[in-house]
Amino acid sequence: MEMDWLLLAEVSLAGLGTGGLYALTALAFVIIYKATRVVNLAIGEILMLGAYAFFGLAAGWALPWWVAALGALAVAGVFGAVVERTIIRPMLGESPISVFMVTVGLGSMLVGVVELIWTADPHRLPEFMPNTPILIGDAFLAPKIGYGFMVAAAVIAVFVLLFRFWRGGVALRATASDQAAAYSVGINVPGVFSLAWIVACMVAAGAGILVGSIGGISSTMGVFGLSVLVVVIVGGLDSVPGALVAGLLVGLVEALAGAYLGGEFKLLATFSLLVAVLMVHPYGLFGTREIERL
Amino acid sequence: MRIATAKETYAADEALFDTAVQRVWFAILLAALALFPFLADQYWLFLAGLAAINVISVTGLNILTGYTGLVSLGQAAFMGVGAYTVAVMEARLGTPVLLNLLGGGLVAAGVGMVFGLPSLRVKGLYLAIATIAASFILHFVFANWTSVTRGVSGINVPPAAFFGMALDTPFKLYWLIMPITVLLLLGAANLFRTRVGRAFIAVRDRDISAEVLGIPLLRTKLTSFALASFYAGVAGGLWAYFFRVVTPESFPLLLSIFLLAAIIVGGMGTILGGILGAVFMTLVPEFLKLLVGFVTPVWPDAAVHLSPVRTVVFGAMIVGFLIFEPQGLAEMWRRTRRFFHLWPFKT
Numbered sequence: 001m002e003m004d005w006l007l008l009a010e011v012s013l014a015g016l017g018t019g020g021l022y023a024l025t026a027l028a029f030v031i032i033y034k035a036t037r038v039v040n041l042a043i044g045e046i047l048m049l050g051a052y053a054f055f056g057l058a059a060g061w062a063l064p065w066w067v068a069a070l071g072a073l074a075v076a077g078v079f080g081a082v083v084e085r086t087i088i089r090p091m092l093g094e095s096p097i098s099v100f101m102v103t104v105g106l107g108s109m110l111v112g113v114v115e116l117i118w119t120a121d122p123h124r125l126p127e128f129m130p131n132t133p134i135l136i137g138d139a140f141l142a143p144k145i146g147y148g149f150m151v152a153a154a155v156i157a158v159f160v161l162l163f164r165f166w167r168g169g170v171a172l173r174a175t176a177s178d179q180a181a182a183y184s185v186g187i188n189v190p191g192v193f194s195l196a197w198i199v200a201c202m203v204a205a206g207a208g209i210l211v212g213s214i215g216g217i218s219s220t221m222g223v224f225g226l227s228v229l230v231v232v233i234v235g236g237l238d239s240v241p242g243a244l245v246a247g248l249l250v251g252l253v254e255a256l257a258g259a260y261l262g263g264e265f266k267l268l269a270t271f272s273l274l275v276a277v278l279m280v281h282p283y284g285l286f287g288t289r290e291i292e293r294l
Numbered sequence: 295m296r297i298a299t300a301k302e303t304y305a306a307d308e309a310l311f312d313t314a315v316q317r318v319w320f321a322i323l324l325a326a327l328a329l330f331p332f333l334a335d336q337y338w339l340f341l342a343g344l345a346a347i348n349v350i351s352v353t354g355l356n357i358l359t360g361y362t363g364l365v366s367l368g369q370a371a372f373m374g375v376g377a378y379t380v381a382v383m384e385a386r387l388g389t390p391v392l393l394n395l396l397g398g399g400l401v402a403a404g405v406g407m408v409f410g411l412p413s414l415r416v417k418g419l420y421l422a423i424a425t426i427a428a429s430f431i432l433h434f435v436f437a438n439w440t441s442v443t444r445g446v447s448g449i450n451v452p453p454a455a456f457f458g459m460a461l462d463t464p465f466k467l468y469w470l471i472m473p474i475t476v477l478l479l480l481g482a483a484n485l486f487r488t489r490v491g492r493a494f495i496a497v498r499d500r501d502i503s504a505e506v507l508g509i510p511l512l513r514t515k516l517t518s519f520a521l522a523s524f525y526a527g528v529a530g531g532l533w534a535y536f537f538r539v540v541t542p543e544s545f546p547l548l549l550s551i552f553l554l555a556a557i558i559v560g561g562m563g564t565i566l567g568g569i570l571g572a573v574f575m576t577l578v579p580e581f582l583k584l585l586v587g588f589v590t591p592v593w594p595d596a597a598v599h600l601s602p603v604r605t606v607v608f609g610a611m612i613v614g615f616l617i618f619e620p621q622g623l624a625e626m627w628r629r630t631r632r633f634f635h636l637w638p639f640k641t
Contacts (some may be wrong), residue, residue, distance in 0.1 A: 003425065039419045051306065053494060073350065087617065090617050091616065091617065094616070094620065095421075097365050097418070097562075098558070098616050098620060100365070100419055101554065101555070101558055101612055101616060102612065102613055102616050102617070104554075104555075105555070105608075105609040105610065105611070105612030105613040105615060105616070106605070106609060107609065108551075108605055108609030108612070109605075109606050109609030109610055109613070110609075111602075111605050111609075111611060112602045112603065112604070112605030112606030112607075112608075113602075113606060115602035115605065116602040116603070116606070120601070120602070203306050210395075226426070229423055229426070230423075233420065233423050237419075237420075248435060262436065264437065265434075267430050267434070268375050268430065268431060271426070271427035271430045272422070272427075272430060272431065274423070274427050275412065275424060275427045275431075278412050278415065278416055278420060278424050279411075279412060281418075282415045282416045282420060289512055292566045
């Protein structure tokens with residue numbers, strides 16, 4: 001069989017495009033994990049909440065799309081603050097299993113609430129991205145995926161800079177590396193926790209608007225979170241560069257498996273990658289190896 | 295008030311039921327379980343069967359997660375392995391029921407050990423996510439190994455035959471499911487009076503210390519995975535006889551989450567907790583259905599919203615129990631018991 005290079009290029013581009021969205025959502029996950037050591041399984045459902053909030057504001061209230069997008073981010077931010085204060089903070093210090101199950105319960109509640117308000121039927125988000133196809137060389141890239149990737153890349157770049165230079169970003173990194181030391185130099189650690197949840201929920205909601213505008217929204221779109229879970233494990237739970245590299249990698253693997261083996265191989269391919277990485281490199285590609293002391 | 299329960303030997307102190315009162319209550323419970331099918335209608339028998347199957351699977355998961363501290367989100371997939379094994383043995387080979395169930399348990403145990411291998415290198419949440427991978431990989435096998443599993447259309451299972459009698463009603467199946475459930479529960483309860491079970495607890499509390507004490511981590515963790523999957527396999531086998539059709543969609547990741555939630559609601563690391571949690575979680579949706587019947591005259595749309603409300607209640611129960619009663623229903627039960635033990639004095 002002769003290799004169809006153009007097809008390979010197009011599939012890879014689409015995969016990398018989706019990978020950008022994975023990376024963005026994984027970034028939200030990593031922010032929460034770094035600051036609070038919470039593995040947030042509800043990230044897919046928070047993404048869904050953002051998409052539905054956008055849908056409600058843009059389609060239901062007929063607001064212009066950029067107002068609706070800002071509104072959805074605000075809703076997600078408030079949601080993050082409330083969840084952190086009422087559900088996550090009482091759980092701090094509990095066993096990791098309990099905290100992780102709390103987020104599973106939270107995700108289930110979100111799915112139920114969304115179905116109560118908007119029913120379980122799929123919806124389409126209003127169009128807001130340019131419609132002209134993108135050509136890179138001869139390869140065609142669906143415009144929504146292309147622009148989605150660009151937005152994701154821009155947001156990620158902003159965040160990398162914020163982590164590096166902004167006081168809040170530095171406080172977050174300090175808290176992540178040593179909580180007691182962060183307290184002793186006067187960092188408001190509970191404040192950092194709240195900040196991390198607010199920012200991460202907003203990032204996830206933004207990713208949700210992009211994902212929803214590409215594939216439509218439904219109450220099962222939280223499944224996106226499962227692929228993100230693979231991304232953060234492959235990259236290492238507490239590594240921002242890991243999330244970015246693994247996001248692109250998982251998007252690529254998924255697209256290639258889907259195109260050359262068939263749609264049912266997508267999840268199999270990503271989860272096989274996950275198992276392989278876990279067996280060879282248990283803390284992911286860039287994750288910090290935890291040293292246990294007795 | 296509870297008095298005069300002094301023990302003369304260590305063995306008496308370690309007994310499963312350590313007072314005469316407990317033994318009497320246990321006998322009453324067994325009698326009630328034996329009488330139940332003659333008093334209940336089809337609907338309650340169906341629920342009892344379903345609850346018992348869930349109790350077996352949850353108890354298996356409790357051995358792994360509650361007692362050994364290894365979180366697993368693959369329990370439903372291991373149930374699927376057991377269900378498929380039983381379905382194939384029953385439909386193709388026609389072997390006896392008990393042999394099929396044993397086979398289902400053993401095959402599931404083998405598969406469980408394979409997917410337990412990552413537990414040697416990773417723990418905690420990394421392991422939980424590795425078991426999600428097991429769940430998807432097994433689902434793929436169920437859906438695509440068509441020569442054995444018949445793909446997405448699934449396998450129809452003939453009714454279980456016991457000495458020539460077809461067990462095709464919930465009433466008849468009850469006599470297969472309930473004795474097995476009681477037997478497996480007694481087995482699990484006794485397990486933690488043995489060296490193996492105590493090794494599990496030691497690994498949960500601090501695996502490095504356990505290793506220093508001379509407990510082989512590799513063998514202990516894999517044994518725990520095998521036992522948990524054995525319980526899941528038997529539960530899956532009974533599930534196959536109960537619903538009579540096995541498809542890849544029968545054992546979704548959501549079922550694994552349900553089973554893990556049942557342990558949390560019931561109480562991690564207690565046999566009683568597994569039982570209470572599984573029964574409670576099986577009955578809550580039915581209770582909601584009943585509630586919908588009550589509010590329909592006032593709120594005609596109630597039935598439409600049943601499914602989302604169920605999802606919300608499911609999540610809220612996990613969150614609520616973890617925040618307000620982390621030890622679960624078992625702890626509430628213990629508190630009630632303590633009250634009567636000490637009555638009329640204040641606790």
